[in-house]
Amino acid sequence: MDTQNNASKTGGSGPLVGIVIIILLLAAGGFYFFQKERGGDFMKASSPATDTDPQTEALKATSLSDTASSLEDDLDSTDLGDINSELSDIEAQL
Helix, strand or coil: CHHHHHHHHCCCCHHHHHHHHHHHHHHHHHHHHHHHHHCCCCCCCCCCCCCCCHHHHHHHCCCCCCCHHHHHHHHHHCCCCCHHHHHHHHHHHC
């Protein structure tokens, strides 16, 4: 009879897991409702920037081939003249 009393006293983790899930669902619903009321479009994907950087456009113009000559041509056409100043700026920010 003693084991039956011990078994009824140990509840298990089922109710605790259920409560945690309910709390998470309520928090997610509250967040969604709050964002919806504020007019926030947190679910929409942001549109990419329309400003084009000349360096970015130059990098997009590289060859898709993986032959040694095309890789060498891409390296030769890459402008790394101001990389030292950019690295200095990064180090200054740190």
